[in-house]
Structures are given as structure tokens and as C-alpha cells.
Amino acid sequence: MAVTPSTPELPATDLAVTLDWRGRTAVLAVAGEIDLVSAPEFGEVVDVVLAREPERLVVDLREVTFFCSAGLQVLAAAHRRLPEHALRVVSDSAVTSGPLRTTGLDTWIGVHPTVGEALE
Amino acid sequence: MQEPFRCHGVPAVPAALRRLRHDLTEWVLAAGVDEDRAGDIVLASYEALANVADHAYDGSGDGLVDVDAAVFPDRIEVVITDHGQWRAPVPDTQPVSLRGRGLLLLRASADRADISSGDSGTVVTLTWDLDPVPDAL
Numbered sequence: 001m002a003v004t005p006s007t008p009e010l011p012a013t014d015l016a017v018t019l020d021w022r023g024r025t026a027v028l029a030v031a032g033e034i035d036l037v038s039a040p041e042f043g044e045v046v047d048v049v050l051a052r053e054p055e056r057l058v059v060d061l062r063e064v065t066f067f068c069s070a071g072l073q074v075l076a077a078a079h080r081r082l083p084e085h086a087l088r089v090v091s092d093s094a095v096t097s098g099p100l101r102t103t104g105l106d107t108w109i110g111v112h113p114t115v116g117e118a119l120e
Numbered sequence: 121m122q123e124p125f126r127c128h129g130v131p132a133v134p135a136a137l138r139r140l141r142h143d144l145t146e147w148v149l150a151a152g153v154d155e156d157r158a159g160d161i162v163l164a165s166y167e168a169l170a171n172v173a174d175h176a177y178d179g180s181g182d183g184l185v186d187v188d189a190a191v192f193p194d195r196i197e198v199v200i201t202d203h204g205q206w207r208a209p210v211p212d213t214q215p216v217s218l219r220g221r222g223l224l225l226l227r228a229s230a231d232r233a234d235i236s237s238g239d240s241g242t243v244v245t246l247t248w249d250l251d252p253v254p255d256a257l
Contacts, residue, residue, distance in 0.1 A: 033138070035134070035137070035138055035141065035166065036134035036137060036138070036170055036173060037134040037135060037138050066141070066162075066166075068163060068166055068167060068170065068222070068225065069167060069170065069221040069222035069224075069225055070170065072221050073221070076221075094156060094159065095159060098159075098163075099163070099221075099225055102224065102225055102228045102229075103221045103224050103225065105221075
């Protein structure tokens with residue numbers, strides 16, 4: 001079931017995504033399950049945002065109900081395309097922070113409990 | 121004791137694996153496992169399934185996967201069986217590699233993970249220990 005994204009500039013996906021610009025910082029909020037079905041779509045959305053050349057990208061995963069290596073791969077690819085520490089993740093649950101910490105990706109991609117802290 | 125979970129001959133394609141994950145999640149929660157541990161069980165199982173999907177695409181398997189899960193007095197066991205070769209992560213020398221995290225997540229999320237690969241396919245056995253239940257008096 002495709003959900004029309006609430007932000008018109010993003011491609012339609014199975015995930016609910018919203019994009020909010022705070023100056024040159026993009027805040028991308030994603031809701032739903034990020035698995036083999038939706039990870040390619042998640043990757044397309046991130047690509048669209050990165051094409052706008054944000055200085056920083058905050059990915060809010062608090063409404064994500066499932067997260068696995070397919071989602072980590074999208075974040076790792078985004079990290080590579082941004083300046084160091086410019087990619088931050090917002091997570092308040094082990095569903096999303098667990099895989100980032102287990103794999104050590106949190107060394108490169110900051111994990112914050114709120115958008116406000118991720119923006120600091 | 122809960123009935124075992126049995127789901128055989130599932131095509132290793134994203135949509136079918138998502139449905140299988142939902143069914144397994146429902147079964148694990150019905151078994152009375154707490155939410156965090158249920159998340160670990162489903163994640164490790166799904167990473168094993170994702171690996172099967174990988175080798176289904178490269179033609180080394182028949183693209184079908186079997187999942188069996190059972191609750192024992194001391195443990196929960198999930199067995200994922202396919203008919204292809206286990207795929208080792210493709211080496212990526214960059215500091216933040218793109219691939220190869222599935223196996224790491226699988227091993228970290230299970231109390232024990234045994235991967236045995238033979239000519240006829242690969243069997244991944246994932247085990248989580250349960251707290252012993254005191255005998256009812």
C-alpha cells in the first residue's frame with residue numbers, strides 16, 4: 001500500500017516520510033517498517049534529500065517499527081556522502097538504536113533521543 | 121506449551137519474507153516472550169532470511185526457504201533452512217562498509233547461532249535461552 005508522502009518533493013513510498021528544512025539541515029522523519037521491501041524506497045528518499053546538498057541530515061527513526069541491516073546499509077551510504085558527523089539519527093527505542101550500536105555504526109553516526117539534541 | 125511454528129517452501133522474495141516475519145513475530149509474542157527478546161528473535165531470523173534472499177538472486181539456491189520454530193522448557197529455537205550456499209559478506213575495505221552487517225546482527229541478537237552449510241543447502245539454527253520455570257507444586 002503506497003502512502004502519499006506528506007512532503008510533495010519526495011517520491012511516493014510504502015513508508016510515511018516527512019522532510020523539514022532547518023536552514024541547511026534536513027530533518028527526515030520516517031515511519032513504518034524498514035526491511036527488504038522498503039529499504040530501497042528509504043534509500044531513494046535519502047538520495048533525493050542528499051541531492052539538495054544539506055550540510056547535515058537528521059534521520060528521525062522514532063516511528064520505525066522494524067529495522068535491520070538493509071536499513072543500516074542506507075544509512076552507511078548516506079554517511080559516506082556527507083561530511084564527517086553530519087549524519088545523525090534520532091531513536092528512542094532499541095528497535096532502531098540496537099542495530100546501530102551492535103554494528104558499531106554509532107561511532108560514525110550519532111544517535112540522539114530527540115530531534116533537538118540531534119540538531120545541537 | 122505453544123505449538124511449533126512451521127512455514128515451509130516460502131519464496132525468498134521481499135514481500136513473502138515480510139509476511140513470514142509478521143507471522144513469526146505473532147508466534148513469538150504468543151509464546152509469552154518479552155518484547156525486547158521477541159525483537160532479537162525476529163531480527164536474527166530475518167537477517168538469516170535476507171541472506172537466503174541474496175543467494176536466491178544469484179542463482180545458487182532454488183529460492184525457497186523453510187522456517188521452523190519451537191519452544192522448549194529451557195530455550196526457543198528457530199531453524200532457517202534453504203537449498204543454496206551461505207553467502208559470506210563481500211569484503212568492503214572502506215571504514216564504513218555498506219554490506220556485511222547482517223551476519224553481525226544475526227550473531228549478536230541470538231544467544232547461540234550455528235550455521236552449517238553443505239551441498240544440499242544451509243541450516244541456520246538460532247537459540248535463545250529461557251529462564252528455567254520452577255516446577256509447579
